[in-house]
Structures are given as C-alpha cells and as structure tokens.
Amino acid sequence: MANYKQIQNLFDKYFRGGMEPAEQAEFEIQLHNDPLMQGEFELQKDIVDAIKQSRRNEIKGRLDQLQVGGSQPFSFMNVAASVTLATVISVGSYLYFESKAESEFTKFDLTSYVELAESTEKNIPAIPEALVKREATEQLIVKEQTPQLAKEQLVIEKAKPTKISPPQIFIPEAPDELGEINELEVEDDLANNTKGFDNVKNNDVPSFEIENVAKAEMFHYQFYDGKLYLHGNFDGAPYNIIEFKADGKRKVFLNYNDAYYLLNLKQKETAPLTAIKDQNLIKELKLLNEE
Amino acid sequence: MSDKEVLARIYKGDEKALDYLYKKYYRMMVNLVMKNSGSEQEAKDIYQDALVVFWQKVSSGNLVLTSKISTYIYSVCLNLWRKELDRKSRLVNEEKDGTEYIEDDKAERIKIVQDCVEELGDGCKKILQYYYFDGMSMSEIAEKLGYANTDTAKTKKYKCKKKLDLLIKSKYKASDFLD
Numbered sequence: 390m391a392n393y394k395q396i397q398n399l400f401d402k403y404f405r406g407g408m409e410p411a412e413q414a415e416f417e418i419q420l421h422n423d424p425l426m427q428g429e430f431e432l433q434k435d436i437v438d439a440i441k442q443s444r445r446n447e448i449k450g451r452l453d454q455l456q457v458g459g460s461q462p463f464s465f466m467n468v469a470a471s472v473t474l475a476t477v478i479s480v481g482s483y484l485y486f487e488s489k490a491e492s493e494f495t496k497f498d499l500t501s502y503v504e505l506a507e508s509t510e511k512n513i514p515a516i517p518e519a520l521v522k523r524e525a526t527e528q529l530i531v532k533e534q535t536p537q538l539a540k541e542q543l544v545i546e547k548a549k550p551t552k553i554s555p556p557q558i559f560i561p562e563a564p565d566e567l568g569e570i571n572e573l574e575v576e577d578d579l580a581n582n583t584k585g586f587d588n589v590k591n592n593d594v595p596s597f598e599i600e601n602v603a604k605a606e607m608f609h610y611q612f613y614d615g616k617l618y619l620h621g622n623f624d625g626a627p628y629n630i631i632e633f634k635a636d637g638k639r640k641v642f643l644n645y646n647d648a649y650y651l652l653n654l655k656q657k658e659t660a661p662l663t664a665i666k667d668q669n670l671i672k673e674l675k676l677l678n679e680e
Numbered sequence: 681m682s683d684k685e686v687l688a689r690i691y692k693g694d695e696k697a698l699d700y701l702y703k704k705y706y707r708m709m710v711n712l713v714m715k716n717s718g719s720e721q722e723a724k725d726i727y728q729d730a731l732v733v734f735w736q737k738v739s740s741g742n743l744v745l746t747s748k749i750s751t752y753i754y755s756v757c758l759n760l761w762r763k764e765l766d767r768k769s770r771l772v773n774e775e776k777d778g779t780e781y782i783e784d785d786k787a788e789r790i791k792i793v794q795d796c797v798e799e800l801g802d803g804c805k806k807i808l809q810y811y812y813f814d815g816m817s818m819s820e821i822a823e824k825l826g827y828a829n830t831d832t833a834k835t836k837k838y839k840c841k842k843k844l845d846l847l848i849k850s851k852y853k854a855s856d857f858l859d
Binding site for chain 1: 695698699702703706724725728729731732735742786789790791792793794796797798805808809811812813814815838841842844845848
C-alpha cells in the first residue's frame with residue numbers, strides 16, 4: 390500500500406467524484422483485492438460522511454433559528470382556535486354595536502322630539518300686537534296657512550266655542566304708481582314672521598284666514614308700527630292701495646269692490662272702513678286707478 | 681432576489697441567500713409533506729434536508745438548473761419524503777421480522793467521528809467541511825478562510841485531516857469501525 394499522503398489523495402479524489410470512469414473502476418478493483426486498503430477506505434469513508442453530516446447539521450441548525458413569520462403550518466387546533474376567536478369577536482362586536490345603535494336610536498328619537506317641540510314654539514309667527522290687543526276681549530281663533538310654511542300649520546286657540554267662516558286679507562303687490570308704498574309699509578305681519586323658514590315654498594301672495602266671531606262681516610283697518618292691517622273678509626275681489634304725496638303731505642286710499650276708502654295714517658286703533666261718497670273724488674280715483 | 685442572483689450568491693458560499701430561500705418557500709414545501717401524511721416536524725426536516733442538498737449541489741458547481749429553484753426544491757422534497765416513507769415502512773417490517781437494523785452501527789460510528797471533528801477546533805472543522813461537503817476548490821477555501829494562497833490552504837487541510845485521523849485512531853480501535 391502506498392504512503393499515507395498518496396492514499397489520502399486517492400481517496401479524496403474518489404470521495405469528491407473527481408475520477409474518470411476507467412480510473413474509478415481500477416480503484417474499486419484494487420480495493421477489492423487489498424483488504425488493508427479496504428479497511429482504511431471504510432474508515433475514511435466514515436470520517437468523510439461524518440464531516441459532511443456535521444456540515445449538514447450546521448446548515449439545518451442555522452435554518453432552524455430563522456423566524457418564519459406567519460408560516461406555521463395549519464393544524465386542527467390552530468384552525469379551531471382561530472375560528473373560536475373570530476366567532477367571539479364577531480358576536481361581541483354585534484352585541485356591542487347593536488346595543489349602542491339601539492341606545493343612539495332612542496336618544497335620537499328623544500332629541501328629535503324635543504327639538505321638534507322647541508322649533509314648533511320658535512316657529513310660531515308673532516301675532517301683531519295690535520291685533521292681539523284689539524281682540525283681547527274677544528274669543529279669537531286664528532288659523533294661519535302661510536304658503537311659506539307649506540304643510541306646517543299653526544293653530545293658536547283661545548277657548549273658542551264655535552268656528553265662523555273666516556275673513557281673508559289679500560296683501561297686494563305695490564302698484565307702480567305708488568312707488569313710495571314702502572313708506573307706508575303695507576305688509577302682512579304674519580308673513581314677515583315666517584321669513585326665517587328657508588325650507589318652505591314662498592308664494593307671492595300670502596293668505597290669512599281669520600275668524601272673527603263678533604265682527605266677521607265688518608271691514609276694519611289700522612296703522613300700527615308703520616304697517617297697515619286690514620281686518621275683514623276681502624276675498625270678494627282684489628283691492629288696491631292708492632297713495633298721493635304732495636307738499637310733504639300723504640293721502641292713502643283703499644280701493645275694494647268698486648268702493649274707495651280713505652285711510653287715516655294716524656289711525657292706530659282699529660277703525661271701520663267707511664266708503665267715500667263724494668262722486669267727484671271717486672271719479673278721479675277711478676281715473677288714476679285705471680291708468 | 682431573482683433565481684439567478686440566488687444561485688450566484690450560494691455558489692460563492694453566501695449563506696444568507698439560503699436563508700432567503702428558506703423563508704420564501706417554507707409554506708409551500710412544508711404543506712407538501714404535511715398533505716402527504718407527514719408531521720410538522722417531519723415536514724420541516726425534509727425541507728431543510730432539501731435545501732442542504734440544493735446548497736451542496738450549487739456550491740460545488742454540480743448543478744445545472746433547467747427549472748425554477750422552487751420547482752427543483754419541490755422535487756427534492758418530494759423524493760426525500762418518499763424515501764423517508766419507504767424507510768419508515770421498511771423499519772416497521774424489520775421490527776416485525778426481528779431483523780437487526782444495520783444502519784444503527786453506521787450512525788454510531790458517524791457520531792464518534794463527529795465528536796472528534798468538534799475536538800479539532802473551528803478552523804480545521806471549517807476547512808474539512810468546505811472541502812468534503814461544499815466541494816470547494818483549494819483556491820476557494822483559501823479565499824473564504826482568508827489564507828495567503830492555495831498552497832497554504834492545501835497544507836492546512838492536509839494537517840487537519842491527518843490530525844483527525846490520528847485522533848480517531850488513538851481513541852478507538854480499528855475494530856470499532858469495522859463490521
């Protein structure tokens with residue numbers, strides 16, 4: 390047998406797969422024929438295998454230390470635990486939010502009720518003070534159906550025993566010939582009190598429904614706080630306001646149903662409308678009214 | 681990291697490239713074994729063994745890859761698991777027949793040598809591992825371990841191997857290694 394170094398080189402070449410097929414065949418025959426060489430070969434083979442195995446163990450040990458995030462294989466217990474946890478969370482969330490939603494709904498209802506009640510009070514248009522004062526001794530029922538309020542109805546009741554067909558007041562648009570009509574401020578006070586309702590439909594001609602128990606058939610007027618109030622049933626025909634201004638003086642007439650009425654600008658208390666009987670004056674007013 | 685880059689880095693002995701592969705295909709390979717009657721630990725062992733095979737083939741320059749790395753590793757896992765199932769089946773039959781399990785002696789001898797390798801120290805262990813397992817050339821070992829040149833690496837390897845042989849022979853009789 391050759392010396393140690395030669396044998397080691399021969400074995401290394403074989404273990405590393407560096408022999409040609411013919412060289413490898415000759416080597417294997419030599420091993421078969423030399424028991425001492427075969428014994429040494431077996432020893433060296435075990436040593437090389439052990440070295441390889443130690444290297445394998447090192448690599449596997451290195452890989453084993455790596456954290457494989459989220460890559461743990463599924464197992465029945467893992468799946469069962471996950472499903473249980475998910476169920477608990479789902480049911481808990483459902484119960485929690487269901488309860489919360491219910492309480493919020495109740496709270497919303499209560500709030501809405503309160504707000505509705507408050508807004509109803511706030512939204513009540515102020516009744517002209519003069520009107521209230523005038524009818525202080527009367528049993529008065531006022532029903533408003535302002536177009537601006539649309540479907541909202543305001544009902545103010547003061548111990549009314551019966552209902553009587555209400556007179557209506559039509560507030561006309563300012564006639565062109567009375568461009569200064571703003572100074573007179575003929576307006577619907579109740580309509581003004583509903584200006585804040587932006588969400589309701591606004592019509593050009595507001596209407597009022599007034600039930601006057603004692604004097605429904607009579608026509609009255611008054612100037613109060615710079616505004617003209619007309620009382621009575623004016624739904625028979627349209628009416629016009631005619632104003633004259635000369636030398637710092639003003640004259641105001643009301644035309645309704647072919648009749649003309651002189652309105653006293655200083656009349657603060659309600660007063661009956663008295664038709665003008667002066668035919669010349671009526672004729673002049675008609676001419677002005679027709680222009 | 682592309683397959684080409686992984687191969688290049690493993691060929692140079694970069695173990696971090698192997699770590700990358702291990703994490704990337706862990707789920708796929710472990711599921712393969714577990715879906716075929718394997719336990720979690722068995723699946724992990726098989727996958728690690730497959731990567732060891734892949735590492736050895738690439739680092740020694742003995743692998744010509746014609747498919748994706750994942751496909752190759754998948755096939756290795758499948759083959760290793762089939763071998764393991766055969767081994768387990770054979771083991772059951774041998775136990776039934778009362779046949780002595782021959783590989784026990786081999787495993788015992790390997791364990792004795794491994795203990796001796798550990799006694800050599802880290803320098804000798806590394807050079808012998810790189811030479812016999814990784815299949816590195818002497819110039820590659822010299823570069824990897826920072827030796828001055830190839831001859832230095834050759835001399836170092838020769839001395840380490842001789843030292844190991846003497847250590848083994850001094851501790852154990854030849855009969856311990858021969859059947």
